[in-house]
Amino acid sequence: MTLAAGIGYALLALGPSLSLFVSVISKKPFLILTVLSSTLLWLSSLIVLSGVWRGFLPLKSTSRWPYGLLIFTSIAFQEGLRVLFWKVYKRLEDLLDDFADRVSKPRLYQTDKMEIALAGGLGHGVAHAVFFCLSLLTPAFGPATFFVDRCSQLPFFLVSAIIALAFVTIHTFSMVIAFNGYAEGNKVDQVFVPVVHLVAGMVTLVNFASGGCIIGIPLLYFIASLTLIHCGKMVWRRLTENRSRQGN
Amino acid sequence: MESSILASIGVEIIGVMSPVSICMFLVVLLVYSLSPSNPFSSPSSPISIRTAANLVYLESPSDSTAQKLEGALLNALVFVVLISIVTFLLVVLYYYNFTNFLKNYMRFSAFFVLATMGGSIFLSIIQHFSIPVDSITCFLLLFNFTVVGVLSVFSGGVPIFLRQAYMVSLGIIVATWFTKLPEWTTWVLLVALALYDLAAVLAPGGPLKLLVELASSRDEELPALIYEARPTVSRNTGNRGSSLGLLVGGVSDSGSVELQAVEHDNGNINVVDNRSNSEYTSVEVGSFPNEDRDSGKDQGESSPLVGHSRERHTSSSGSSEYSTVVVGSDRARDPEPEIVDEEMSPLVEMMGVGNNREWTRRDNAEVTSRGTAQKAAATRNRRMMMLGCERGAS
Numbered sequence: 001m002t003l004a005a006g007i008g009y010a011l012l013a014l015g016p017s018l019s020l021f022v023s024v025i026s027k028k029p030f031l032i033l034t035v036l037s038s039t040l041l042w043l044s045s046l047i048v049l050s051g052v053w054r055g056f057l058p059l060k061s062t063s064r065w066p067y068g069l070l071i072f073t074s075i076a077f078q079e080g081l082r083v084l085f086w087k088v089y090k091r092l093e094d095l096l097d098d099f100a101d102r103v104s105k106p107r108l109y110q111t112d113k114m115e116i117a118l119a120g121g122l123g124h125g126v127a128h129a130v131f132f133c134l135s136l137l138t139p140a141f142g143p144a145t146f147f148v149d150r151c152s153q154l155p156f157f158l159v160s161a162i163i164a165l166a167f168v169t170i171h172t173f174s175m176v177i178a179f180n181g182y183a184e185g186n187k188v189d190q191v192f193v194p195v196v197h198l199v200a201g202m203v204t205l206v207n208f209a210s211g212g213c214i215i216g217i218p219l220l221y222f223i224a225s226l227t228l229i230h231c232g233k234m235v236w237r238r239l240t241e242n243r244s245r246q247g248n
Numbered sequence: 249m250e251s252s253i254l255a256s257i258g259v260e261i262i263g264v265m266s267p268v269s270i271c272m273f274l275v276v277l278l279v280y281s282l283s284p285s286n287p288f289s290s291p292s293s294p295i296s297i298r299t300a301a302n303l304v305y306l307e308s309p310s311d312s313t314a315q316k317l318e319g320a321l322l323n324a325l326v327f328v329v330l331i332s333i334v335t336f337l338l339v340v341l342y343y344y345n346f347t348n349f350l351k352n353y354m355r356f357s358a359f360f361v362l363a364t365m366g367g368s369i370f371l372s373i374i375q376h377f378s379i380p381v382d383s384i385t386c387f388l389l390l391f392n393f394t395v396v397g398v399l400s401v402f403s404g405g406v407p408i409f410l411r412q413a414y415m416v417s418l419g420i421i422v423a424t425w426f427t428k429l430p431e432w433t434t435w436v437l438l439v440a441l442a443l444y445d446l447a448a449v450l451a452p453g454g455p456l457k458l459l460v461e462l463a464s465s466r467d468e469e470l471p472a473l474i475y476e477a478r479p480t481v482s483r484n485t486g487n488r489g490s491s492l493g494l495l496v497g498g499v500s501d502s503g504s505v506e507l508q509a510v511e512h513d514n515g516n517i518n519v520v521d522n523r524s525n526s527e528y529t530s531v532e533v534g535s536f537p538n539e540d541r542d543s544g545k546d547q548g549e550s551s552p553l554v555g556h557s558r559e560r561h562t563s564s565s566g567s568s569e570y571s572t573v574v575v576g577s578d579r580a581r582d583p584e585p586e587i588v589d590e591e592m593s594p595l596v597e598m599m600g601v602g603n604n605r606e607w608t609r610r611d612n613a614e615v616t617s618r619g620t621a622q623k624a625a626a627t628r629n630r631r632m633m634m635l636g637c638e639r640g641a642s
Contacts, residue, residue, distance in 0.1 A: 029258035032265075100253040112252050 006141035009157045013133040013164040017126055017172065024115065031119040038085065038123025045081050046131060049074050064205060071201040079194040082175070085120060086182050110242045113183070114176055114235060121175025125168035133164035151213040159213055163204065166217075166224040170200050173231035180234055189234070196227055263477035267412060271419045278369070278420065279427050282376055305433075320432040324440035331444065335455040342462060342471065350471035355398050358418065358473060362394040366421045401473060408476065415475040 011018070025031045053070060093116075097107045139146065140157040148156050174193045181189025200223045206216035305319025341350055367390050374381060381389075397414045400406040426434065448454040463470045 028254045029262035030254045032262055033258050096253060096257070099257070103253070105253045105256075108254070109252055112254050115254070 002143050003141055005145070005157075006137060009137055009140055009161040010134060012158075013129045013161040013168065014126065016165065017122055017129070017168050020118075020122060020172070025119055025122065028115070031115060034116055034119035035123040035126070038120040039127040040123075041081065041085060042078070042124045042127035043131070045078055046127075049077055064208060067205060067208075068202065071205070072198070075194070075198050075201050079197065082178055082193070086179060089116065089120070089179070110238060113179070114238075117176045117179035118172065120179075121172040122168075124175060125171035128171055129164040129168050132167070133160050136160050150210050151207065153211070154213060159207075159217070162217055163220060166220040167200065169224040170196060170227050173227050177227070177231050177234060180238065192230065196223060199223055260477070264475075267416050267419075267475055267477070271416050271423065274416075274420050275423045275427075278373075278424055282372055306430075316432040317436075320430075320436040323433045324436045327437060328440050328444045331441075332448070332455065335448065335459075338472070339455050339458050339462070342459060347468070347471050351402050354471060354473055355401055358401050358414075359394055359398045361418055361421055362397045362414075363390065365425055366390075366394070366417070369421060369424055402471075412475060412477075415473065418473065 021035070025035055053073075056066075093108060093113070100107050137157055137160070145155045145157065147154075148159075151159055174196055177189050178193040180186070181193070200220060203216055203219045203223065206212040206219065305323050311319070338350065370386075370390060373379070374386070396410075397417075400411045400414050426437075429437070445456075448456040450457070459470065459472075
C-alpha cells in the first residue's frame with residue numbers, strides 16, 4: 001500500500017509532464033535534448049542560488065520577509081536565466097535553419113518553435129518537481145505518512161505533490177509564452193511571465209500560516225490555470241494567423 | 249506537410265543516451281532498493297572484497313582523510329594501468345588476428361559476469377523481497393538467462409533488441425558491483441576512468457581508437473562487448489559491414505574504400521584511397537562537433553549509394569557478398585540509381601521520386617547514427633576490460 005501511495009504522489013506531481021513527454025517530446029530526439037539541457041540549466045541555477053544563500057541560512061528571525069527576499073532573488077535570477085536561454089535558443093534556431101537549408105529540408109515551422117519552447121519549459125518544470133517534490137518523497141515509500149502542524153488536513157507529501165504539479169504547469173507553459181513574447185516583441189507577454197512566476201512563488205508563503213494550505217493551493221491553481229489559458233489563447237491565435245497567412 | 253528537421257536531428261545522440269540513462273536509472277533503483285531499509289541501523293559489517301580496483305589500499309573507516317585520499321589515488325592509478333595493459337593486449341591480439349580467441353574470451357567473460365555476479369545480485373534480490381522460489385528453479389532460470397546472454401553476444405540471428413538488453417544488463421551488473429567498493433576509491437576511480445576513457449578514445453594512439461580504426465579498416469565487427477544503437481527494425485544485412493567501416497573510422501571516406509580494402513592487396517588500397525580522396529572531401533575526426541556531424545551526414549547520405557554503384561560499375565573483380573546485395577536492393581528501391589547526389593534532391597523530389605528518396609535518406613541517416621553510436625559505445629568496451637582485470641585479479 002505504501003508503495004502505491006509513493007508512486008501515486010510521484011505521478012500526481014509528474015504524471016502530466018510524463019504524458020506530455022511521451023506524446024510530444026519523445027517523438028523528436030532534438031526535443032529530448034532540449035529538455036535535458038534545460039533541466040541541467042535549471043539545476044545549475046539552483047546550485048548557484050543555494051551557494052549564494054548558504055551563508056545566511058538557516059533564517060533565524062521569526063518574521064517572514066527574509067523568506068520573501070529569498071524567493072524574490074531566486075526568481076529574479078531564474079528569469080534572468082530565461083533571457084539567456086532565449087538568446088542561446090535564438091542562435092540555435094539560426095543554426096538549425098542553416099542546417100535545414102543545407103540538407104534541403106523545410107525550415108523550422110511555427111509549431112516546431114513552439115515545441116522547442118515547450119520542451120525547454122518542461123525541462124524547467126521537471127527539474128523543479130524532482131527537486132522540490134521527488135526528493136522529499138522517498139520516505140513516502142515507507143510504512144507511514146507525515147503531517148505538518150500548519151496543515152493538518154492533508155499529508156505533507158500530498159501537499160508537496162500538488163504544489164509541484166502547479167509549478168510544473170506554470171514553468172512549462174510560461175516558457176512558451178515567454179519565447180513567443182520575445183519573438184514578437186510583445187511587452188505584455190514579456191512582463192507576464194516573471195510576474196506570474198513571482199506571484200506563484202510568493203503565494204507559497206501563505207503556507208506558513210496555520211491552515212494556510214487551504215487558501216494557498218487554490219490560489220496557486222488559479223495562477224496556474226491563468227497561465228494555461230493565456231498560453232492556449234496565444235498558441236491558438238498564432239496558429240490561426242499562420243494558417244490564414246498560408247491560405248493567402 | 250513534410251517532416252520537419254527536428255525529427256531527424258540528434259537521433260544518434262539519443263540512441264546512445266537512452267541505454268545509458270536506462271542503465272543508470274536501473275542501477276540507482278537496484279542499489280536503493282537493496283540497501284538496508286533503515287539507514288540509521290548500524291551497517292552490518294561491510295565485507296571489503298579485494299579486487300583489482302583496490303589492490304594497493306584497503307579502506308578502513310578509522311583512517312584519516314589524507315590516508316584515504318592517497319590510498320584511493322594509488323588504487324585508481326593501479327587500476328587504470330591494469331586496464332591500459334589489458335586494452336593494449338587486446339589490440340595486439342586483434343592486430344595478429346586472434347579474433348576467434350577474443351570472441352570466445354568475450355563469451356566466457358559474459359558468461360561469468362551474468363552467472364556469478366548477476367547470480368549473486370539475483371540472490372540478494374530474492375532474499376530482500378522474500379520471493380518464494382526453490383533452488384532448482386532459480387538455478388534453471390539463471391542458467392537460461394546466462395546462456396541466452398552469451399549466445400546473443402556474437403551470434404547472428406538474435407534480435408538486436410535482445411542484444412541491447414543484455415548489454416544494458418551487463419552494464420547494470422558491473423555498475424552494481426562497483427558500488428560495493430569503498431567510498432573514496434569509488435569516487436577517485438570514477439574520475440580516473442573518465443579521464444582514461446577520454447585519452448583512450450580521442451588521443452592519437454589511444455588503444456580504443458586503434459582498435460576501432462583497425463576494425464574499420466578490416467571491415468569487421470569489433471570482437472568486444474559493444475552496445476550497438478542500430479535501429480530495431482530489421483534491415484538489409486548487407487549494409488552492415490560497410491556502414492560500420494564508413495563511420496567508425498570517421499576519416500575513411502566512403503564505404504567503397506573499405507570494401508576494396510578487403511578484396512585487394514595493399515598496393516591497390518593506396519590507389520583506391522587516393523582516388524576517393526580526390527573525389528570526396530575528407531572528414532576530420534575530432535573537429536568542431538557540429539561541422540563534423542553535418543559533413544558526416546552528408547557523406548552518409550550520398551556515399552553508400554554513390555560509392556557502391558560506382559564501384560560496381562568500374563571494378564567487376566572480387567564481388568563481395570554485401571555490396572552486391574546493397575546495390576541490388578538499392579536499384580530495386582530507386583528507379584534511377586544514378587541520381588543520388590545530394591544537390592539534386594529538390595529536383596528529384598519535385599519529379600515525384602520524393603517518397604522513395606525520403607526513405608533511402610532516412611535509412612542512411614540511421615546508418616550514420618549506428619556508426620557514431622559505435623564510437624561512443626567504447627564505454628561498454630571499457631566496462632568489459634574492467635571485468636577482465638577484476639576477474640583476473642580475484
